[in-house]
Amino acid sequence: MINTALHEQAWSHPLLCKLGSIADLSDEEKQAILDLPVSVKVVEADIDIVQDGDRPSDCVLVLSGFVCRYKILPDGKRQIMGFYIPGDIPDLQSLQLDVMDNSVGALVRSSVALIPHRSLREMLRRFPNLNDILWRDTLIDAAMFREWMIGLGRRSAYQRIAHLLCELQVRLQTVGLAKVNGCELPITQNEFGDALGLSTVHVNRVLQDLRRDGLIVLRGSMLEIPDWEALQAVGEFDPTYLHLKK
């Protein structure tokens, strides 16, 4: 028997949507996730959700908006280490590592669900498969870091930006937040720079190059990708590292 209520919620619950994109969930497991006690919180743009050095007792699930993981260096420079979208749990690591070694902040007004570690642990104990899936999720996170490392270390600014746009487009698509040929990206050029190890000025120039070459159309925060194959080729983007189910 299919639980209709469950299936209706499933679509609307970003975490089910996201986890469903990387593994199969049984109805029982879905229900367990829906049963998690959460407190929803709205976070304004540029406000931290978790800070470097914190010892969180909850995990943060992004429900709407756009969030990033970053660290501020002694000289004030910022390195953004990942963008997180609805369905993501940017500080899932806090379940196993007591102290945060980076901050998580909102790029735009976002809503997040706080899930107590205690409830999460209890659920994982009851459903070992969910434990595996969340572990898997943190490993995919790590794979994204590695892919960014490759960009930072060995790819040109032009390739790096193309690659990041591809990654975001694919990830947004898996949670239904992108059209086939584009998406909304509320990320400033300054933030792109902090993520890709580039200056804002250079990001701006390279974006212009990408536009000139017909690889992207960018109006405000609306990204359109006229030729997906081409952009993918430029960015050497191969989605294998996202480990999505086919």
Next chain:
Amino acid sequence: MINTALHEQAWSHPLLCKLGSIADLSDEEKQAILDLPVSVKVVEADIDIVQDGDRPSDCVLVLSGFVCRYKILPDGKRQIMGFYIPGDIPDLQSLQLDVMDNSVGALVRSSVALIPHRSLREMLRRFPNLNDILWRDTLIDAAMFREWMIGLGRRSAYQRIAHLLCELQVRLQTVGLAKVNGCELPITQNEFGDALGLSTVHVNRVLQDLRRDGLIVLRGSMLEIPDWEALQAVGEFDPTYLHLKK
């Protein structure tokens, strides 16, 4: 009652040594690890242990030598994404992600233990705490990637090299492979470059700068760190991200 045989082996078993540095292990858990069926294999320098695209059925535990995780780009460039030393399991991720998105290769003749996924999973099922500890280990791996990202994105070549030397010194110390003021690093300048996103030529020049400034003494593969505090300061090295027990 303390099991003497266990305790003798514990010191010599690099995996116990390593896991012991990030979490507490009960005697039962230690014994379970020692009981893992392994097949030991010697790998020559510059030979791959696991390759990009593989679907491994074993995990690789480094017993001796020096190993790295890397990826080759379409244009032939290589990005090294991590160095692995005795006690490390560079492809632990393969337990949860079926296809490898990078290769693991030996930098020098190394010996590794192959541990079947099946045995590992069985052990983790019996000892949930070990499951947590291995998850934790992969999260620390991810934290190292992030720290490298910061270097690649925002730190100068001079800082980046200093930081890497600090990281390796600390990690080697935790498994008893470093003296207080130095260690052996069988890493060529070319490999440093591929790890840090620098050309071999530039690595060479920066190493000379570090020597000139009295921060390191490097003869062959022997690294000596005359002033740990100073090197740490230059590299902005803060070991928090390694999440070691105090």
Next chain:
DNA sequence: CGTGCCTTTGAATCTGATCAAATTAGGTGG
């Protein structure tokens, strides 16, 4: 005592940073 890998040196070049300032866009209050 070669031979091959690794390190070192030199010179020219380039990608991307920095600094400074103008323009545009988005959001707010009158």
Next chain:
DNA sequence: CCACCTAATTTGATCAGATTCAAAGGCACG
């Protein structure tokens, strides 16, 4: 609905860190 304010984008000019190319030493190993 417009004026204003701030944040974001864009432009120009100069500078620097790191790359590339080429070639010469050094060192270890057979």
